[in-house]
Amino acid sequence: MAIQRKKITVVGAGFTGATTALMLVQKELGDVVLVDIPQLENPTKGKALDMLEAGPVQGYDSNITGTSNYEDAKDSDIVIITAGIARKPGMSRDDLVNTNAGIMKSVCENIKTYAPNAYVIILSNPVDAMTYVAFKTLGFPKNRVIGQSGVLDTTRYFTFISQELNVSVEDVHGFVLGGHGDDMVPLVRYTNVAGIPIDQLIPQNRIDAIVQRTRTGGGEIVSLLGNGSAYYAPAASLVQMTEAILKDKKRLLPSIALLQGEYGYNDLFIGVPTILGGDGIEKIIELNLTAEEKAALNKSAQSVRNVIQVVEQG
């Protein structure tokens, strides 16, 4: 049988979804189907056609179509869910929970019907809880239901470190653990620049400031934009995760994964280091944490549990 291009569906054709779609075709990771609600079918088709027409200039052959019909997502290899409302200044991500839980359930019912073998990556906020809602609705195995937060939080952390030291972003390594909220845990002890621990390069008070700016990085953008939230770095993060899966790269990237005993948590979706490859989350990496790091992670885990409780009561 002829080799076929991969099929990637992006649900939600707003700021994050449309930007993700463009970055996916720019990298020729597959043909993209952009899905939004029926009331926005024409604008969704229009965005997709506009992106398709950039192909000859940019040199990509990936196809991209817009639709409100989930049948067009049939047999997708990857589904990325960005559907939902975004926060505005003064709101927390958790304020979105009730609206977005309803949207997530309806989207996942369709994905379950039309793309039962897909690897599903969730972006909609509050993303740890939305990944849990998606998992419950889809009924897919846990390796195929993956939330995005840590790649984004980590790329922000790296940006601030590289700016502080005036070094290439390519030389900064490490990651951020925990829920995608202001309690997230940038792991300073595991952060280095070309192998040199950052506490040998940056004074403690500046590290503390970078950690704090990372934790509130999403809010910083929300305040600046005034009417929505970040989309370029979130889209880039989704594309990196998609590429890791489609190319079976076995990248060690932070993902929101279902923990069943790892880090001492049960039945909790939260950000942890994972191996992302051709079978989705192929492994969760368990790190030794100091008492202080574990306490910080416990606090973040409790925040996620509180939001999940709202979902379950609603």
Ligand SMILES: NC(=O)C1=CN([C@@H]2O[C@H](COP(=O)(O)OP(=O)(O)OC[C@H]3O[C@@H](n4cnc5c(N)ncnc54)[C@H](O)[C@@H]3O)[C@@H](O)[C@H]2O)C=CC1
């Ligand atoms: N996890 C993360 O790191 C990040 C999460 N987000 C979240 O992603 C979500 C999307 O953000 P934006 O794209 O900026 O918002 P947006 O408002 O620009 O786009 C959302 C799109 O979802 C669509 N939509 C709503 N209900 C739908 C349904 N049932 N089926 C299909 N599409 C539906 C809307 O019509 C809209 O076009 C928000 O919840 C935001 O908080 C955003 C950035 C980072």
Ligand SMILES: O=C([O-])CC(=O)C(=O)O
């Ligand atoms: O801050 C928001 O609401 C969107 C988001 O999750 C981020 O940019 O980290």
